[in-house]
Amino acid sequence: xxxxxxxxxxxxxxxxxxxxxxxxxxxxxxxxxxxxxxxxxxxxxxxxxxxxxxxxxxxxxxxxxxxxxxxxxxxxxxxxxxxxx
Amino acid sequence: xxxxxxxxxxxxxxxxxxxxxxxxxxxxxxxxxxxxxxxxxxxxxxxxxxxxxxxxxxxxxxxxxxxxxxxxxxxxxxxxxxxxx
Numbered sequence: 001x002x003x004x005x006x007x008x009x010x011x012x013x014x015x016x017x018x019x020x021x022x023x024x025x026x027x028x029x030x031x032x033x034x035x036x037x038x039x040x041x042x043x044x045x046x047x048x049x050x051x052x053x054x055x056x057x058x059x060x061x062x063x064x065x066x067x068x069x070x071x072x073x074x075x076x077x078x079x080x081x082x083x084x085x
Numbered sequence: 086x087x088x089x090x091x092x093x094x095x096x097x098x099x100x101x102x103x104x105x106x107x108x109x110x111x112x113x114x115x116x117x118x119x120x121x122x123x124x125x126x127x128x129x130x131x132x133x134x135x136x137x138x139x140x141x142x143x144x145x146x147x148x149x150x151x152x153x154x155x156x157x158x159x160x161x162x163x164x165x166x167x168x169x170x
Contacts, residue, residue: 006137013130020122033118037105045098052091 011064018071022078031079039076046072096149103156107163116164124161131157 025031046069053061110116131154138146 003137003140006133006140010130010133010137013126013133015130017123017126017130020126021120024120024123025118028118031118033110033113033116035106035109038102038109041098041102041105045095045100045102048091048095048098052088052095055088055091 007060011060015064015067015071018068018075022071022075025075025078025082029082030084031075031082032084034075034079036076036079039072039079043069043072043076092145096145100149100152100156103153103160107156107160110160110163110167114167115169116160116167117169119160119164121161121164124157124164128154128157128161 021034025034046065049061049065050069053059053065106119110119131150134146134150135154138144138150
């Protein structure tokens with residue numbers, strides 16, 4: 001069995017995983033329990049992955065992290081927009 | 086400047102980012118807004134990264150994802166424990 005399959009499967013899951021969180025916030029119009037610090041640290045980390053992926057010319061690292069970045073930026077914006085506390 | 090610095094910085098941030106989320110849940114005893122689907126997809130994805138990291142003998146991939154797995158399992162357990170809805 002090709003080992004890369006685990007890598008692709010892992011990349012797809014840890015990227016797509018943020019979609020249900022975004023949908024949940026948009027549906028419930030609430031995100032108070034989602035940590036702002038976690039979102040900011042994660043976004044800065046993903047930005048670093050993008051720089052790293054670009055520098056080492058890794059399309060998978062670049063692509064997966066660009067999608068993760070967009071989803072997490074949308075989660076951050078939704079959280080701020082629906083802020084109640 | 087060493088390109089690897091971005092990789093290490095990225096790995097540390099996207100791993101440590103989950104600690105504030107765990108602390109927030111333990112403090113507020115609430116995690117209703119945190120998506121269960123996101124957590125499960127992310128944990129399965131991280132498990133796949135661990136298998137991939139082990140198979141390609143990558144200590145950084147293995148280490149970062151083991152810590153991410155532990156933090157996200159604790160977030161999942163806390164969410165279920167403090168479930169109100």
